[in-house]
Amino acid sequence: MSALPDPQLPAGHLADAWRRTREGLPLIAPARRGAFPLLVVGTGLAGASAAATLAEQGYPVTVLSFHDSPRRAHSVAAQGGINAARALAPDGDSVNRLFADTLRGGDFRAREAGCRRLAEISSAIIDQCVAQGVPFAREYGGTLATRSFGGALVSRTFYARGQTGQQLLYGAYQALMRQVEAGRVRLLCRRDMLDLITVDGVARGVVCRDLLSGALEVHLAQAVLLATGGYSNVYFLSTNALRSNASAIWQAHRQGALFANPCFTQIHPTCIPSGDPHQSKLTLMSESLRNDGRVWLPVRAGDERPPGEIPEQERDYFLERQYPAYGNMVPRDVASRRARELCLAGHGVGPGRQSVYLDLRDAIARDGRDRIAARYGNLLDMYERISGDDPYGTPLRIYPAPHYTMGGLWVDYRLMSSIPGLFVLGEANFSEHGANRLGASALMQGLADGYFIAPATVPAWLAGHGAPVLSPDHPACRAAVARVQARIDGLLGSGGRTPVDAFHRRLGRLMIDSCGISRQASGLRDGLAAVAALEQEFHAEVRVPGGASGPNPELEKALRVADFFGLARLMLRDALAREESCGAHFREEHQTPEGEARRDDEHFAHIAAWGHGRDTAEPILHREPLRFTELQPTTRSYR
Amino acid sequence: MSRLLTLNLRIWRQDGPGASGAFESHRLEGVSADLSLLEALDVLNERLIAAGERPVHFDHDCREGICGSCGFLVNGQAHGPRPATTVCQLYLRSFADGTTLTLEPWRARAFPLVQDLVVDRSAFDRLIAAGGYCSVNTGQAPDGNALLVGQEQAAVAFAAATCIGCGACVASCRNASASLFVGAKLAHLAQLPQGQPERGRRTLAMHERMVVEGFGSCSSNLECEAACPKEVSADWISWLQRERRRARQS
Known part of the structure; x- marks a missing residue:
């Protein structure tokens, strides 16, 4: 497929590079903007903010969402907060420090120019959200409150109780609905994007399925923006909402968009663990709990006593023991790996010994129950509902769960994929998080992309490349519809007997075992073979009841799972090719004697951008080298 | 091992807005009390699919009580009996063994029915x-x-x-x-x-x-x-x- 395009990185000093880039971008006169219809897929933070902002500028925007309302997008579930470098507090935070933390947190596997831009934009995001009426937490004096969050040594995380994502999303959703009312956004809900339409290698529209009528629809535009989120649901059990899926980005990949760093997936250390086989998801407990909770396990493996009966000297506060400087606040991947090791060694607690304690006892003794309730009340209520345990009286049980995918479609500095006219925003792109994302940075990136970056770069591309919108009976549209129809017919006609979920559950187990917290070559190779076999079995044995017309949630699921197989194989392949440990990607062959990740900057300081091997089965790997000027790669050390 | 229980479900089934609807009864035996009500419906749907029947349609997504997708009446109460709880966060441990639960969609003129427990909001x-x-x-x-x-x-x-x-x-x-x-x-x-x-x-x-x-x-x-x-x-x-x-x- 396509070679690696120019990433369009800015020249000269990093600081201010984004302002200089923006000032050089061509503009479109307000009176002409109505002639450039745009298509936005997804209504999470990135999609809703981009659609609203582009419509405010005068572009006619069509928005597609698989939800019944844009307000349901999974950004709504983000709990902890949003980072911003306001550089006013005396704790030494600055744009430069947020930039450095992002680049270091990503273990030097992201572009420095992108990280720098994110830090520079961060403060304006907070201003925008405040102006929309987002009810951020405030200090007594009325100024914006901040807290320190997962792995940061400064207090730069803005929050709205434990529902920051919800409040930010409603801000963007309301801005979007304002544009719907103004007639500048056409909102189409309950639509699943199932394919991308390209002509001469340029994105011109999408095919989607109306989830109520079952009809296949063609939507055409001058540019297509995908903001369709991440792919943690490849693991079946994850913190993602059940319908979160990769079909839009995966089908775009099959049409030629490069997929970058697919193996960079984040496993979040603080989730409510799994129990019953029919459990449908793993619920995240915001890691802000690690500010006040102490993580521990019994010193003695196989200790069956209830936590209250285990005396202090027989508790192993293993993160505090191994990382005295950071303690319970070590980065997510480190915390996850240490928990997994001890559980494998038999120290785990709860059903199947698959969890660790997160204990609020000392914080409650220090601050009082009321203050802990004020800080985490809604989280603790949720824990109590799900687990049936009282978290004020007995330690919470937590375990790592797939949570966020740093990988995604490759984009250049202007967020355009390797398919001209196709832009990718938010978690759907491979973005600035490198091999690991800092806590409270996902919301920042989604909104930076949607409010500030895409609204500058998409019109710049249109100014030079806009072509008349296709006619819906163009052969490219008919071909795309035929591809989707063939996939649907194949699934409905399989004649098997097994429900979709049974395959998804097996795929998830395969992936968490072979490509989860810890990976090694033989496991990855076995995983590749097993996923390929499972995929074949799926197409032969799956049962999708009902037909193509009318609502059919099982068909929706089957289409998504069918796409997860291909993506799973690409993740395994990428994990196999990356012969180093970096960030959340931990290869057992590449570790120090102390069990820490060993990065290989000589051979792997690159973005792995995979092209879909259309005629050959093998995907094609392109390497975009990473260069660092402001900050040189250092070995991460949290000891 | 968690407690197992039997649930009798009376579920509103209606193919579409124009069709007529009726309650359909299902008995679920041996489900874990640690499952949520929606997970119990997942179990039921797997059985319906295996039997070649149309699974029960209900809106859902995040399953942690924040997206607002889910919602139906449980024994006449919106989201069921627990206060401050969406139906996805309603766990079977709230119910006695052998309970009968009647599930029906939101009924309001401004929320036309789509199918089964799904309405247009x-x-x-x-x-x-x-x-x-x-x-x-x-x-x-x-x-x-x-x-x-x-x-x-x-x-x-x-x-x-x-x-x-x-x-x-x-x-x-x-x-x-x-x-x-x-x-x-x-x-x-x-x-x-x-x-x-x-x-x-x-x-x-x-x-x-x-x-x-x-x-x-x-x-x-x-x-x-x-x-x-x-x-x-x-x-x-x-x-x-x-x-x-x-x-x-x-």
């Missing part, structure tokens, strides 16, 4: 579109600290803003009123300095849209507050009436 989006926002384009925002908001005031605005748009308030009101939904959004924005410039216009526009969409007037039963999974206070409904007077007079 897009009227809520149109209510927000009528004025549930601050009209500020991207890039026009002043410094976030230029407007001071007291801690208490921010907390009050936040509490109103936590509404997840699930529709339980409408479903539990005998007039199918959206007063709590509208009151919550108006209150969220009216408690903040950012919401002041459009305060009166917003109140009148959202109230007018509520009537147009076919929602009834407040029935003063306060069932909405009891059913609300986010415990939004019905005080905002009486506040809403005062706001309307205030808006009309200004």
Whole structure:
């Protein structure tokens, strides 16, 4: 497929590079903007903010969402907060420090120019959200409150109780609905994007399925923006909402968009663990709990006593023991790996010994129950509902769960994929998080992309490349519809007997075992073979009841799972090719004697951008080298 | 090993808006009490699929009580018997062995039925579109600290803003009123300095849209507050009436 395009990185000093880039971008006169219809897929933070902002500028925007309302997008579930470098507090935070933390947190596997831009934009995001009426937490004096969050040594995380994502999303959703009312956004809900339409290698529209009528629809535009989120649901059990899926980005990949760093997936250390086989998801407990909770396990493996009966000297506060400087606040991947090791060694607690304690006892003794309730009340209520345990009286049980995918479609500095006219925003792109994302940075990136970056770069591309919108009976549209129809017919006609979920559950187990917290070559190779076999079995044995017309949630699921197989194989392949440990990607062959990740900057300081091997089965790997000027790669050390 | 129980489910089945519907009974034996009610429906659906029948259609997504997708009546109560709980967070341990649960969709003129337990709540989006926002384009925002908001005031605005748009308030009101939904959004924005410039216009526009969409007037039963999974206070409904007077007079 396509070679690696120019990433369009800015020249000269990093600081201010984004302002200089923006000032050089061509503009479109307000009176002409109505002639450039745009298509936005997804209504999470990135999609809703981009659609609203582009419509405010005068572009006619069509928005597609698989939800019944844009307000349901999974950004709504983000709990902890949003980072911003306001550089006013005396704790030494600055744009430069947020930039450095992002680049270091990503273990030097992201572009420095992108990280720098994110830090520079961060403060304006907070201003925008405040102006929309987002009810951020405030200090007594009325100024914006901040807290320190997962792995940061400064207090730069803005929050709205434990529902920051919800409040930010409603801000963007309301801005979007304002544009719907103004007639500048056409909102189409309950639509699943199932394919991308390209002509001469340029994105011109999408095919989607109306989830109520079952009809296949063609939507055409001058540019297509995908903001369709991440792919943690490849693991079946994850913190993602059940319908979160990769079909839009995966089908775009099959049409030629490069997929970058697919193996960079984040496993979040603080989730409510799994129990019953029919459990449908793993619920995240915001890691802000690690500010006040102490993580521990019994010193003695196989200790069956209830936590209250285990005396202090027989508790192993293993993160505090191994990382005295950071303690319970070590980065997510480190915390996850240490928990997994001890559980494998038999120290785990709860059903199947698959969890660790997160204990609020000392914080409650220090601050009082009321203050802990004020800080985490809604989280603790949720824990109590799900687990049936009282978290004020007995330690919470937590375990790592797939949570966020740093990988995604490759984009250049202007967020355009390797398919001209196709832009990718938010978690759907491979973005600035490198091999690991800092806590409270996902919301920042989604909104930076949607409010500030895409609204500058998409019109710049249109100014030079806009072509008349296709006619819906163009052969490219008919071909795309035929591809989707063939996939649907194949699934409905399989004649098997097994429900979709049974395959998804097996795929998830395969992936968490072979490509989860810890990976090694033989496991990855076995995983590749097993996923390929499972995929074949799926197409032969799956049962999708009902037909193509009318609502059919099982068909929706089957289409998504069918796409997860291909993506799973690409993740395994990428994990196999990356012969180093970096960030959340931990290869057992590449570790120090102390069990820490060993990065290989000589051979792997690159973005792995995979092209879909259309005629050959093998995907094609392109390497975009990473260069660092402001900050040189250092070995991460949290000891 | 967790407790196992038997559930008798009476579920409203209706192929589509034009079709006639009826209750269908299913018995689920040996399900874990640690499953949620929606997970029990997943189990039932796997069995229906294996038997070649159409699975039960219900809206759901995040399964952690924040997206607002799920919602139906459980024994006549919106989201079931537990306070401050969406139906996805309703765990079977709340029920005795052998319980019968009757599941039926939200019933309101403004929420037309789609299929089984699924209704169309897009009227809520149109209510927000009528004025549930601050009209500020991207890039026009002043410094976030230029407007001071007291801690208490921010907390009050936040509490109103936590509404997840699930529709339980409408479903539990005998007039199918959206007063709590509208009151919550108006209150969220009216408690903040950012919401002041459009305060009166917003109140009148959202109230007018509520009537147009076919929602009834407040029935003063306060069932909405009891059913609300986010415990939004019905005080905002009486506040809403005062706001309307205030808006009309200004």
